[in-house]
Amino acid sequence: MSRKPGEPHKYREIADDLRRRIHAEEFGEKRKLPAERKLTEEYGASQMTIRQALGVLRDEGIVESRVGSGWFVAEWRPIVRNALKRLSTTQWGEGRSMWDVDIDDRRMEVVGRTEVELVNAPDDVARALDMDPNARVWKRDRRYAVDGEIVMRATSFIPDDLAHNTRITESDSGPGGTYARLREVGHGPVEFREQLRCRLASPAEVDDLRLAAGAPVIEQHRSAMRADGRVVEVNRMVLDASRFLLVYDFPA
Structure with missing residues (x-):
């Protein structure tokens, strides 16, 4: 279904929800986000859309990608x-x-x-x-x-x-x-x-x-x-x- 005028992009909605979940400390002590495939299932979105959402949070300094390990809540202190x-x-x-x-x-x-x-x-x-x-x-x-x-x-x-x-x-x-x-x-x-x-x-x-x-x-x-x-x-x-x-x- 195409996006209606004025309606937010799907990846931004996902980014907003993941940000909320991170602030609620949903991902525990390991601070590891679900795998991209799991996130596609949770949000009913394509892998590209999930990566766009994660890219938004990465640019905000909220998450970071670790080669071979997946996505984590960023440990960087501002x-x-x-x-x-x-x-x-x-x-x-x-x-x-x-x-x-x-x-x-x-x-x-x-x-x-x-x-x-x-x-x-x-x-x-x-x-x-x-x-x-x-x-x-x-x-x-x-x-x-x-x-x-x-x-x-x-x-x-x-x-x-x-x-x-x-x-x-x-x-x-x-x-x-x-x-x-x-x-x-x-x-x-x-x-x-x-x-x-x-x-x-x-x-x-x-x-x-x-x-x-x-x-x-x-x-x-x-x-x-x-x-x-x-x-x-x-x-x-x-x-x-x-x-x-x-x-x-x-x-x-």
């Missing part, structure tokens, strides 16, 4: 990314990594090396930094993994006149990272502005972050300003949306 805590000077200003706020006791690493190069600022970066087009900036590009899973690509741009003769120009920028190095030379940020949007991953991002085709990502742009208002860094981040929980605590 990375709780608290913007106000991680950007506090009591964090990076005391030489600690901003990631320490996000990951607690989990293992975080940069995949490969942080790539650092002196480049002409892209047009949008030059505008954000209020610099002339093609002004020279240091580009720091790195990909992060938590517990062995790639979760984010971050690319930051720092004006050359602020970064030269500091460890910002090196792959390892030292304790506290870029902001601590900027503060050491009198350009420490005191204010931040972040913009976020959720969108589908591009083909290049699918490969880079090892995502499923059509998976959502969070694109996060951050500007760091020193006391006189000058922007001292622009950071572009692309996050695997299924891996993060973004938290914003605001004082009354």
Whole structure:
């Protein structure tokens, strides 16, 4: 029977029901879902429809496929990314990594090396930094993994006149990272502005972050300003949306 206008797709109905069952802890301690063949019988659907439903839950980070074993409720704990805590000077200003706020006791690493190069600022970066087009900036590009899973690509741009003769120009920028190095030379940020949007991953991002085709990502742009208002860094981040929980605590 064909789907009526406005009626939800069958695979989404199945995904919604499986999500409900997972939240109700129906699948017990083993956290193993029924085999795909069993699910086709339970829902009266084709194997393709079942795989589409499971794909929805996989992209949400709720289930995961294990080769030769089937589908399981995902064991991944979301990375709780608290913007106000991680950007506090009591964090990076005391030489600690901003990631320490996000990951607690989990293992975080940069995949490969942080790539650092002196480049002409892209047009949008030059505008954000209020610099002339093609002004020279240091580009720091790195990909992060938590517990062995790639979760984010971050690319930051720092004006050359602020970064030269500091460890910002090196792959390892030292304790506290870029902001601590900027503060050491009198350009420490005191204010931040972040913009976020959720969108589908591009083909290049699918490969880079090892995502499923059509998976959502969070694109996060951050500007760091020193006391006189000058922007001292622009950071572009692309996050695997299924891996993060973004938290914003605001004082009354």
